[in-house]
Amino acid sequence: MFRDANLDLAFQALADPSRRAMVDRLVRGPATVSELAKPLAMSLPGVMQHLAVLEASGLVISEKIGRTRTCRIEPKVLTRAEHWIAERRALWERRLDRLGQFLEDTKDED
Amino acid sequence: MFRDANLDLAFQALADPSRRAMVDRLVRGPATVSELAKPLAMSLPGVMQHLAVLEASGLVISEKIGRTRTCRIEPKVLTRAEHWIAERRALWERRLDRLGQFLEDTKDED
DNA sequence: GCAACACTTAAGTCATTACTTAAGTGTTTA
DNA sequence: TAAACACTTAAGTAATGACTTAAGTGTTGC
Numbered sequence: 001m002f003r004d005a006n007l008d009l010a011f012q013a014l015a016d017p018s019r020r021a022m023v024d025r026l027v028r029g030p031a032t033v034s035e036l037a038k039p040l041a042m043s044l045p046g047v048m049q050h051l052a053v054l055e056a057s058g059l060v061i062s063e064k065i066g067r068t069r070t071c072r073i074e075p076k077v078l079t080r081a082e083h084w085i086a087e088r089r090a091l092w093e094r095r096l097d098r099l100g101q102f103l104e105d106t107k108d109e110d
Numbered sequence: 111m112f113r114d115a116n117l118d119l120a121f122q123a124l125a126d127p128s129r130r131a132m133v134d135r136l137v138r139g140p141a142t143v144s145e146l147a148k149p150l151a152m153s154l155p156g157v158m159q160h161l162a163v164l165e166a167s168g169l170v171i172s173e174k175i176g177r178t179r180t181c182r183i184e185p186k187v188l189t190r191a192e193h194w195i196a197e198r199r200a201l202w203e204r205r206l207d208r209l210g211q212f213l214e215d216t217k218d219e220d
Numbered sequence: 221g222c223a224a225c226a227c228t229t230a231a232g233t234c235a236t237t238a239c240t241t242a243a244g245t246g247t248t249t250a
Numbered sequence: 251t252a253a254a255c256a257c258t259t260a261a262g263t264a265a266t267g268a269c270t271t272a273a274g275t276g277t278t279g280c
Binding site for chain 4: 032033034044045048064066067068069
């Protein structure tokens with residue numbers, strides 16, 4: 001449970017606005033490196049490096065055909081990150097409920 | 111929509127396993143700095159710096175009473191991060207559905 | 221009052237990140 | 251076949267991150 005390198009890489013990847021923009025583009029369908037680069041005020045090697053981070057995290061996979069590389073989302077890691085947060089929110093809400101119940105139960109005890 | 115510094119900070123904060131361990135502890139209820147530090151093989155100033163990152167991201171708030179500082183989760187940012195992912199997953203699933211429908215519709219066209 | 225306690229600040233180190241420009245490699249098109 | 255295209259590699263730089271140790275501040279218990 002501790003030292004989940006997958007989550008490290010996933011959240012790290014999502015922490016950068018350029019990479020989130022790339023993910024945002026890719027959930028709408030596959031794209032080439034150039035297409036991903038177009039809206040980003042950045043050199044192509046810069047985009048490649050972001051892509052490498054996204055691939056290392058497992059959020060994105062890509063395949064080269066001829067001279068163009070096509071990238072697509074791989075949703076498993078995205079789902080895992082979402083679940084990590086959802087579980088913690090559930091714990092937090094459960095605790096709030098217990099707290100509310102406790103306050104309710106002890107409302108007029110003194 | 112672009113340049114969402116809140117999400118930058120939130121995902122960045124969650125990218126570190128020590129900070130996730132702290133969040134994990136705090137969703138179960140408030141804790142002092144020392145309590146947060148105990149399971150982390152790290153000096154207290156190290157923990158303080160992680161706490162500063164968590165507070166800067168808005169994931170955690172803390173209050174000092176006497177000589178002890180008590181930390182607690184502030185769930186808004188956690189929820190926002192979860193929603194960012196959930197929206198992208200929804201977009202991705204919607205696209206898969208459209209694609210499936212398209213394949214279904216054109217199944218025996220040739 | 222003074223020692224233990226619970227942080228807190230400061231400062232230094234080493235690694236990683238987010239870029240850049242320049243110079244490739246292999247593929248396609250005219 | 252030569253130029254344009256779509257990356258790709260390499261290398262350099264400035265900033266940020268994740269720690270550390272040492273020294274400090276204010277609070278509490280004896």
